[in-house]
Structures are given as C-alpha cells and as structure tokens.
Amino acid sequence: MAKVSQAHLDARRRSILDAAAKVFAEKGVAAATMAEIAQEAGISPGAIYRYFPSKEDLARGCMQGSAEAVKAAWQHPEQVETDFRTLSRATFAELERPGADADTRLLLERALVAVRDDDAAMVEEFGTELQRIVRGVAFLLRRDFGARLEGLDLEALAQALYSFYWGARFMRLMAPEAVAPTRQLEALQALMEAAFTADRESDSTER
Amino acid sequence: MAKVSQAHLDARRRSILDAAAKVFAEKGVAAATMAEIAQEAGISPGAIYRYFPSKEDLARGCMQGSAEAVKAAWQHPEQVETDFRTLSRATFAELERPGADADTRLLLERALVAVRDDDAAMVEEFGTELQRIVRGVAFLLRRDFGARLEGLDLEALAQALYSFYWGARFMRLMAPEAVAPTRQLEALQALMEAAFTADRESDSTER
Amino acid sequence: MAKVSQAHLDARRRSILDAAAKVFAEKGVAAATMAEIAQEAGISPGAIYRYFPSKEDLARGCMQGSAEAVKAAWQHPEQVETDFRTLSRATFAELERPGADADTRLLLERALVAVRDDDAAMVEEFGTELQRIVRGVAFLLRRDFGARLEGLDLEALAQALYSFYWGARFMRLMAPEAVAPTRQLEALQALMEAAFTADRESDSTER
Amino acid sequence: MAKVSQAHLDARRRSILDAAAKVFAEKGVAAATMAEIAQEAGISPGAIYRYFPSKEDLARGCMQGSAEAVKAAWQHPEQVETDFRTLSRATFAELERPGADADTRLLLERALVAVRDDDAAMVEEFGTELQRIVRGVAFLLRRDFGARLEGLDLEALAQALYSFYWGARFMRLMAPEAVAPTRQLEALQALMEAAFTADRESDSTER
DNA sequence: TATGAATGAGCGTTCATTCAT
DNA sequence: TATGAATGAACGCTCATTCAT
Numbered sequence: 001m002a003k004v005s006q007a008h009l010d011a012r013r014r015s016i017l018d019a020a021a022k023v024f025a026e027k028g029v030a031a032a033t034m035a036e037i038a039q040e041a042g043i044s045p046g047a048i049y050r051y052f053p054s055k056e057d058l059a060r061g062c063m064q065g066s067a068e069a070v071k072a073a074w075q076h077p078e079q080v081e082t083d084f085r086t087l088s089r090a091t092f093a094e095l096e097r098p099g100a101d102a103d104t105r106l107l108l109e110r111a112l113v114a115v116r117d118d119d120a121a122m123v124e125e126f127g128t129e130l131q132r133i134v135r136g137v138a139f140l141l142r143r144d145f146g147a148r149l150e151g152l153d154l155e156a157l158a159q160a161l162y163s164f165y166w167g168a169r170f171m172r173l174m175a176p177e178a179v180a181p182t183r184q185l186e187a188l189q190a191l192m193e194a195a196f197t198a199d200r201e202s203d204s205t206e207r
Numbered sequence: 208m209a210k211v212s213q214a215h216l217d218a219r220r221r222s223i224l225d226a227a228a229k230v231f232a233e234k235g236v237a238a239a240t241m242a243e244i245a246q247e248a249g250i251s252p253g254a255i256y257r258y259f260p261s262k263e264d265l266a267r268g269c270m271q272g273s274a275e276a277v278k279a280a281w282q283h284p285e286q287v288e289t290d291f292r293t294l295s296r297a298t299f300a301e302l303e304r305p306g307a308d309a310d311t312r313l314l315l316e317r318a319l320v321a322v323r324d325d326d327a328a329m330v331e332e333f334g335t336e337l338q339r340i341v342r343g344v345a346f347l348l349r350r351d352f353g354a355r356l357e358g359l360d361l362e363a364l365a366q367a368l369y370s371f372y373w374g375a376r377f378m379r380l381m382a383p384e385a386v387a388p389t390r391q392l393e394a395l396q397a398l399m400e401a402a403f404t405a406d407r408e409s410d411s412t413e414r
Numbered sequence: 415m416a417k418v419s420q421a422h423l424d425a426r427r428r429s430i431l432d433a434a435a436k437v438f439a440e441k442g443v444a445a446a447t448m449a450e451i452a453q454e455a456g457i458s459p460g461a462i463y464r465y466f467p468s469k470e471d472l473a474r475g476c477m478q479g480s481a482e483a484v485k486a487a488w489q490h491p492e493q494v495e496t497d498f499r500t501l502s503r504a505t506f507a508e509l510e511r512p513g514a515d516a517d518t519r520l521l522l523e524r525a526l527v528a529v530r531d532d533d534a535a536m537v538e539e540f541g542t543e544l545q546r547i548v549r550g551v552a553f554l555l556r557r558d559f560g561a562r563l564e565g566l567d568l569e570a571l572a573q574a575l576y577s578f579y580w581g582a583r584f585m586r587l588m589a590p591e592a593v594a595p596t597r598q599l600e601a602l603q604a605l606m607e608a609a610f611t612a613d614r615e616s617d618s619t620e621r
Numbered sequence: 622m623a624k625v626s627q628a629h630l631d632a633r634r635r636s637i638l639d640a641a642a643k644v645f646a647e648k649g650v651a652a653a654t655m656a657e658i659a660q661e662a663g664i665s666p667g668a669i670y671r672y673f674p675s676k677e678d679l680a681r682g683c684m685q686g687s688a689e690a691v692k693a694a695w696q697h698p699e700q701v702e703t704d705f706r707t708l709s710r711a712t713f714a715e716l717e718r719p720g721a722d723a724d725t726r727l728l729l730e731r732a733l734v735a736v737r738d739d740d741a742a743m744v745e746e747f748g749t750e751l752q753r754i755v756r757g758v759a760f761l762l763r764r765d766f767g768a769r770l771e772g773l774d775l776e777a778l779a780q781a782l783y784s785f786y787w788g789a790r791f792m793r794l795m796a797p798e799a800v801a802p803t804r805q806l807e808a809l810q811a812l813m814e815a816a817f818t819a820d821r822e823s824d825s826t827e828r
Numbered sequence: 829t830a831t832g833a834a835t836g837a838g839c840g841t842t843c844a845t846t847c848a849t
Numbered sequence: 850t851a852t853g854a855a856t857g858a859a860c861g862c863t864c865a866t867t868c869a870t
Contacts, residue, residue, distance in 0.1 A: 004832085004833065004870085009833090012833090025323075026323065027323065028237075028319065028320065028323055030235075030237035030238075031237070033859085033860065033861085034860080034861060034862080035860085035861095043834075043835090044834060044835045044836060045835090045836075045861085045862080046834070046835060046836065046837095046862080046863075046864080047833075047834055047835075049861095049862070049863080050832095050833070050834080054861080054862080055860095055861065055862090105319060105322065105323065108315060108319055108377075109316075109319055111377075111380075111381055112235070112312060112315055112316055112319075113235070114381075115312065115380055115381060116233070116234065116235050116238075116312065123381065123382075126381050126382065127381070127382045127384070127385070130378070130381070130382050130385060131385075134385075151397075152394060152397055152398065152401075153390065153393065153394045153397070155386060156386045156390045156391050156393065156394035157391075157394040157395070157397075157398065159378070159385060159386045159391050159394075160371060160375070160391035160392070160394050160395045162374070162378070163371055163374030163375040163377070163378045163388075163391055164367060164370055164371040164374050165374065166373075166374035166377050166378065167369070167370030167371050167372065167373035167374025167375070167377070168367070168370040168374070170315075170318075170370070170373050170374070170377065171337070171366065171369070171370045171373065173322055174318055174322060174330065174333050174334070174337070175330075175333065175334045175337050177334070178334070178337060178338075178341075178366060179362060179363050179366045181370075183360065183363045184363050184364075184366050184367035184370055185367070186360065186363065187359060187360045187363035187364040187366075187367050188364070188367045190358070190359055190360070190364075191359065191364065191398060191399060191402050192398060192402070194359075194402035194403075195398050195399075195401035195402035196401075240842085240843060240844080241843075241844060241845080242843075242844095242853095245853095250851075250852090251851060251852045251853055252843095252844085252845085252852090252853070253845085253846075253847080253851070253852060253853065253854095254850080254851055254852070254853095256844095256845070256846085257850075257851080261844080261845085262843095262844065262845090418849085418853085418854065423854090426854090439737075440737065441737065442651075442733065442734065442737055444649075444651035444652075445651070447838085447839065447840085448839080448840060448841080449839085449840095457855075457856090458855060458856045458857060459840085459841085459856090459857075460841085460842075460843080460855070460856060460857065460858095461854075461855055461856075463840095463841070463842080464853095464854070464855080468840080468841085469840065469841090519733060519736065519737065522729060522733055522791075523730075523733055525791075525794075525795055526649065526726060526729055526730055526733075527649070528795075529726065529794055529795060530647070530648065530649050530652075530726065537795065537796075540795050540796065541795070541796045541798070541799070544792070544795070544796050544799060545799075548799075565811075566808060566811055566812065566815075567804065567807065567808045567811070569800060570800050570804045570805050570807065570808035571805075571808040571809070571811075571812065573792070573799060573800045573805050573808075574785060574789070574805035574806070574808050574809045576788070576792070577785055577788030577789040577791070577792045577802075577805055578781060578784055578785040578788050579788065580787075580788035580791050580792065581783070581784030581785050581786065581787035581788025581789070581791070582781070582784040582788070584729075584732075584784070584787050584788070584791065585751070585780065585783065585784045585787065587736055588732055588735075588736060588744065588747050588748070588751070589744075589747065589748045589751050591748070592748070592751060592752075592755075592780060593776060593777050593780045595784075597774065597777045598777050598778075598780050598781035598784055599781070600774065600777065601773060601774045601777035601778040601780075601781050602778070602781045604772070604773055604774070604778075605773065605778065605812060605813060605816050606812065606816075608773075608815075608816035608817075609812050609813075609815035609816035610815075654863085654864060654865080655864075655865060655866080656832095656864075656865095659832095664830075664831090665830060665831045665832055666831090666832070666864095666865085666866085667830070667831060667832065667833095667866085667867075667868080668829080668830055668831075668832095670865095670866070670867085671829075671830080675865080675866085676864095676865065676866090830870100831868105831869100831870080832868105832869105832870100833867105833868100833869095833870105834866100834867085834868090834869100835864100835865100835866085835867075835868100836863105836864100836865105836866100837863105837864105837865105838862105838863090838864100839861105839862085839863080840860105840861100840862100841859100841860085841861095842858105842859090842860085843856100843857100843858100843859100844856100844857105844858100845855100845856085845857100846854105846855085846856075847852100847853105847854100847855090847856100848852100848853105848854095848855100849851100849852080849853100849854105
C-alpha cells in the first residue's frame with residue numbers, strides 16, 4: 001500500500017479505537033479479544049499492532065479524551081467564565097449523552113485494574129486529576145458562596161461533591177431507571193442553596 | 208468416605224467462598240485462577256466443582272453478605288432504633304474497616320460484569336437494594352428533619368446521598384490519601400444541618 | 415488421575431525429554447513446536463508445562479547428562495584408574511554411539527544460542543567445563559609422558575586437543591563419510607607418540 | 622523508474638547480503654526479522670524480495686565468501702608459494718580478525734540447519750570443501766615433511782588438523798578468554814616438529 | 829522499481845474443566 | 850468424596866510475505 005497519507009493513518013487509528021471502545025464496553029477488556037476488535041474495525045488482527053503495541057495500550061488509548069472540555073473547565077475554573085451551578089449542570093448533562101455509560105464502564109474497569117495491579121502511573125493520574133478538580137470545585141464554591149461557607153470543611157465538601165459525581169455515574173450505569181443524575185444534582189444544589197441562603201438570612205437576622 | 212455431615216459440607220463451601228473472595232479481590236475475577244483459590248482454600252481444584260459448577264458461579268457466590276447489618280438497618284430503619292446521622296456514621300465507619308477496599312473492588316467488578324453481560328438477575332438485585340435503601344434514607348430524613356425538608360425533592364436527595372456513598376467508596380479505593388469518607392460525610396452533614404437548621408431559623412424569623 | 419506414583423511422573427518427564435530431544439534434533443529448537451513435541455510424547459501440549467516451565471527450559475533439560483561418565487573422568491582423572499590414551503579412545507568411541515550426532519547438533523545449537531543471547535550462565539558453564547577438562551588433559555599428559563613434554567606449552571596443547579575433540583564432533587556431523595573421529599584420533603596419538611618417543615631416543619642418542 | 626543499471630542492482634544485492642549477514646550473526650537466522658535486515662540495508666522489507674525469494678535463500682546467500690584467499694590457498698597449495706607452517710599461521714591469524722566470531726557463528730548455524738534439513742546441496746558443498754582442503758593439507762604435509770611421515774595415516778592426520786581448526790574456531794567463540802587459537806596452533810606445530818625432527822634424528826641414529 | 833501497510837497463519841502459553849484413580 | 854494430572858481450546862502477539870499504490 002505504501003505511502004498512505006497521514007490522514008489515512010489517523011483515521012485508521014481512530015477506527016481501531018472506536019472498535020476497541022465498543023468491544024471493550026460490551027465485553028470488558030479482559031474478555032474482549034483482539035480478533036473481535038480487528039473484525040469490528042474491519043482489519044486483520046496483526047494490523048492493530050502497527051498502531052498499538054499491546055491490548056493494554058489499546059485499552060489505555062480508549063480512555064482518553066472523553067468530556068475533555070468539562071474536565072478542563074473544572075481544573076482551571078478561573079480561566080473560564082462560569083459558575084459552580086452552571087458547570088455542575090453541564091457536567092451532569094454530559095452523563096445523559098449517549099455513550100456516557102459505556103465510558104463509565106470502561107473508566108471504572110480501568111480504574112479497578114489500575115488499583116489491582118498497582119499501576120502506579122495510572123493511579124497517580126487519577127489522583128492528580130482528583131486533586132485538581134477538587135481544587136477547582138473548592139475555588140468555585142468559595143467564589144460563588146464566599147463567606148457563607150464559613151465553618152464548613154471546604155476541602156472535604158469539595159471531595160464529597162466529587163464522590164457524589166462518581167457515585168451518580170455508577171448509579172446511572174447500574175440502575176438506569178432510577179432518578180437521573182441531573183435530578184440528584186438539583187436536589188443537592190437546592191440543599192446547598194438552602195444552607196447558604198439560610199446562613200445569609202440568619203446573618204441578616206442577627207444584624 | 209461416604210456420608211459426611213452436612214455441617215462439614217457447609218463449612219467447606221464457606222471456606223471456598225472465603226478463599227475465592229480473597230483471591231478475586233486481590234487479582235480480579237478474570238486473573239484469578241481456580242488453582243489459586245483451591246490452594247488458598249486448602250483443597251484441590253477438582254473439589255471446588257463439587258460445590259460450585261463454574262468459576263462464574265463461584266464469583267457470584269462471593270458477593271453476598273458484606274456489611275449485612277448496616278444494609279439491613281437502612282432497609283428497615285423503622286425496626287431499628289437509630290437516626291440518620293448515627294446510621295450514616297456507622298455506614299461510613301464500615302468503610303474504614305480493613306478489607307473494605309477489597310469488598311469495594313469485588314463489588315464494583317461484579318457490578319460491571321453484571322451490567323455488561325446483561326445479567327438481569329444481578330442487576331435486578333442491585334436495583335432492588337438501591338430502591339429499598341433509598342426508601343430507608345428518605346424515611347429517616349423525613350423522620351429526623353421533618354417539615355424542614357419541604358420544597359426539597361426528597362427521593363432525589365436520598366438517591367444523591369446513596370450515590371455519594373458509592374462515590375466515596377470508589378474514591379477511597381482509588382485515592383486512599385485523599386480526604387477520608389467519614390470527613391466527607393461530616394462536611395455533607397454539616398451542610399444538611401445548615402440547610403435545615405437555617406430553614407427553621409429563617410422560618411422563625413419570618414414568623 | 416490423582417496421586418500418581420513418583421515413578422510415573424519421572425517416566426513421563428523422561429518421555430517428554432526424549433520426545434523433545436528427538437524433535438529438537440530433527441528441526442532445531444526454534445523450528446520445533448511444543449505441539450509436535452507433545453504429539454511425539456503422546457500427551458497434550460498443556461501437559462508439558464507441568465514438567466517444564468517453558469520451551470527454553472525444556473531445551474536446556476535436553477542437554478544434560480550425555481556422556482557424563484567420560485566427562486567426569488576427564489575432570490577428575492586422578493580419581494579414575496586410566497591413562498590418556500585409554501580415556502581418549504573411550505571418549506571418541508562415544509561419538510560413534512547412535513544418537514551422538516543428535517547430541518552434537520543440540521549441543522552446538524544451544525552453545526550458539528547461549529553466545530548469541532549473552533546467556534552468561536550457560537557460557538560460564540561451558541567455560542568452566544572447558545577449564546576443568548583441559549586441566550584434566552594436562553594432568554594426564556604430564557603423568558603419562560612426564561619429562562618428555564619439556565619445552566612444550568602444555569596448557570596450549572591440552573586446549574588444542576580439546577579443540578580437536580569438538581572439531582571432530584562437528585566434522586562427523588557434517589561429513590559422516592569422511593574419516594572417522596577415532597581414526598583421526600589414532601593419527602594424532604601416533605604423532606604424539608612419535609614426538610615423545612623420539613625425544614627419548616634422541617635423548618639417549620645425545621647421552 | 623525503468624532501467625536501472627545492472628551495477629546498481631548488484632550493489633543493492635550486495636548491501637542486502639551485508640546487512641543480512643550482520644543481523645543474522647547478531648541474532649541468529651531464526652530470531653532476525655526481515656524488517657530489521659531491511660532497515661540495516663536502508664531499504665523497505667518488500668524490496669528485499671526483488672533480490673531474494675525468501676528469508677531462507679537470503680540466509681544461504683550469506684555464507685559465501687569469507688576468508689576466500691586462505692581457503693583458495695589450502696585448496697590449491699601447489700599454485701601458491703607457501704608452506705604448511707606459514708599457511709597454518711595465516712589461517713589462524715584470520716581467526717583473530719574482528720568479525721571472525723560472527724562468521725563462525727553464522728557458519729556453524731547454517732551448517733547445523735543444512736544437516737538438519739537434509740539440505741543436500743549445502744552439505745555436499747561443505748563435504749567438497751572439506752575434501753579439497755584436507756587434500757591440500759596432506760599435500761603440504763608431504764611436501765614439507767616428506768619421508769618422515771612414514772607410517773603415519775596421512776589422510777587421517779590431515780583431517781584431524783582440519784577438525785582442530787574448526788574446534789579452535791568454536792572454542793574461541795565460546796570461551797574467548799581461553800588460550801588463543803594461534804597459541805594452540807603453536808603447541809601443535811611444536812608437537813609435529815618434535816615428532817618429525819625426532820624421526821629424522823632417530824633415523825640418522827639407526828643408520 | 830520501491831514502498832510499507834496489511835495480511836493471516838502459526839506460535840508459546842494459560843487455565844477452566846474433566847475424570848481415572 | 851477428594852485428588853491432581855491431563856486436556857485442549859483459546860488467546861495475545863509476531864513476522865514472512867504480498868500487493869495496491
């Protein structure tokens with residue numbers, strides 16, 4: 001075939017990733033076979049190895065780049081014109097997107113494998129992202145609700161919200177017929193508003 | 208060899224399950240081998256098949272019965288003398304117990320497998336437990352905070368809290384150095400109290 | 415099958431080694447397949463792995479223990495009642511034994527692999543054996559021919575004889591119709607005797 | 622592209638052979654890959670097949686033409702002004718040349734393959750060369766040492782010396798730290814001289 | 829002619845499962 | 850009943866070879 005344009009190669013790479021993501025999501029990384037992925041991608045098993053050195057790498061490759069925009073926004077909220085409420089909603093709206101469940105499946109599976117195999121790099125990556133996002137959450141909470149947070153353990157609260165996010169993803173995966181993540185978020189936001197607004201009112205009362 | 212007491216057989220079955228749970232949690236179901244489990248249980252690989260027809264069945268058998276007491280309490284809060292705050296704390300305290308992470312690993316993995324393989328029975332089971340617990344949460348919230356919840360989407364809030372619980376488990380697994388689940392819980396409870404207490408105060412103010 | 419006698423296991427191990435030696439000799443280690451060896455041994459491929467952890471180990475296992483008696487004699491000539499001429503003949507007689515060529519093939523192949531892959535342990539082993547045998551050769555030469563060796567580089571001569579041994583093995587392998595190793599040996603021994611006997615005679619002449 | 626000069630094609634063929642010889646010597650024929658050879662030769666894998674129909678053929682092509690001068694001299698000693706001692710030394714000096722070990726490796730490997738696969742042509746070739754060289758050795762021995770060889774099995778001795786040559790090559794490959802081939806040769810030549818010189822003296826004595 | 833992406837058969841190895849003992 | 854040796858299908862991966870460009 002010789003000298004195929006880079007665009008062709010990139011497209012092929014993409015199609016392999018897509019096929020892999022589909023098969024991995026369907027069967028799990030362990031149960032999926034390279035032959036299946038190849039078939040799904042319409043190529044031969046051997047060809048995959050020109051693009052990815054191993055099944056493991058292919059699996060890793062499947063995980064990158066979902067909901068990048070939202071992730072970036074949380075990590076650098078000061079660079080984005082947004083507020084906590086809006087960004088939260090956008091984030092949870094992402095979970096309603098078709099394919100979000102497949103992403104969750106894959107993400108959770110990879111996370112479990114990483115922990116199990118003591119894949120330091122991967123765990124580290126997760127930890128770093130966690131930290132950054134939690135920092136972003138805290139930043140937005142402080143900016144949006146300011147002094148009213150006084151007395152609250154802000155870091156713990158931010159992490160609790162992050163936990164809630166992951167739990168909601170998991171919940172949606174396991175029980176699609178349950179209350180939607182967005183509605184859960186609304187409930188929690190209502191709670192927060194009640195807490196913060198109330199504070200203010202009680203403050204004003206005290207004055 | 209002939210007749211062996213039923214108690215003996217049950218004990219053997221139990222010891223296989225324990226061994227399997229340990230190995231599965233360590234390596235994941237896919238990576239664990241029957242030989243390992245047999246060794247851990249102190250029997251031969253062949254013997255396992257007298258008690259479980261396949262590895263998959265063995266894996267299914269492993270998932271039952273961790274933190275039963277707490278689960279039961281949430282599902283039937285009216286039969287237990289407890290309140291939301293106390294039961295929450297007990298629940299999260301469980302997560303600090305050694306072995307809790309292994310349980311989380313196993314639970315998540317099995318959950319993923321169940322969804323993946325469309326294991327209706329298993330998904331159903333998860334869904335049922337979810338419903339019952341959420342109902343229990345809602346029950347306790349209402350009993351403990353009563354009228355102050357007015358205007359809140361109680362069911363959604365209860366589910367959000369359940370999501371938070373699972374997210375916190377996952378978080379702890381992935382990033383043990385992050386804020387402990389219990390501290391996250393404290394933060395969230397502080398928020399709730401602020402919201403509800405404030406409500407009362409603002410109510411009283413308004414009156 | 416359970417509890418099979420150790421003798422059975424040993425026999426099985428032996429039969430695998432025999433099958434492997436045969437196939438390896440026929441096709442070379444690289445070209446031989448585990449499936450072939452299994453078939454030759456009358457078992458399944460998987461069964462081999464209960465006895466040898468890898469093809470490589472199996473190949474190593476094939477190399478041990480050929481002509482052990484002779485090797486031992488050269489390495490410890492002082493413990494054996496023998497002389498250079500007798501032991502040499504016995505050594506070369508071994509090469510006429512059926513199967514000797516297959517051994518040579520295997521030995522040379524393994525040696526090449528060892529050098530190529532920088533298998534330090536294996537190369538070391540060869541080097542050690544070389545040293546010991548050369549020492550033995552030198553020992554016997556000195557004991558049998560004594561003072562008449564004066565002026566000769568004994569170590570170099572011993573090594574030359576060892577080289578000759580290996581070359582003769584190789585020669586026989588490559589050109590079976592050429593002069594037999596034993597006849598080559600005779601020629602060389604005649605040369606040695608001429609040299610040493612002559613020395614004596616010339617000595618006596620000088621006196 | 623059309624017509625390329627024959628010289629060009631030959632040069633290309635040569636460069637492929639060189640590359641192949643290098644890679645084969647480094648890794649062995651089995652472990653070497655066509656891709657590696659292509660890279661070493663600075664062309665594409667596909668191009669090799671314009672010059673050699675298969676890897677095996679390429680390997681065969683690699684064996685020709687090392688130390689041609691010395692080989693020719695042994696095969697036609699009457700056409701060269703030399704004597705046994707000098708030619709032997711030149712031959713063994715070749716073994717000290719850098720790259721000699723790689724040649725030995727390749728030669729031995731190919732020889733083993735030839736025997737294994739019953740490659741009649743190749744074995745034949747080796748046999749023919751053997752015969753010719755042995756004849757040359759015998760010729761030189763007779764010319765240089767003449768009558769003093771009486772009673773010796775000249776053909777066997779010549780073959781023994783050829784065996785020694787190959788053994789020394791092998792030895793040097795396997796145990797570079799052992800006594801150098803040239804020193805082994807010296808020892809053997811000293812032995813021969815002792816034998817032949819002695820003979821003369823004893824002859825003269827007898828007369 | 830040369831390229832190099834693609835093929836696909838084939839390998840070593842694993843391990844759930846079976847079954848003779 | 851328990852054993853554990855044996856099975857054999859299946860997998861990830863390699864690489865000599867082909868052929869569209």
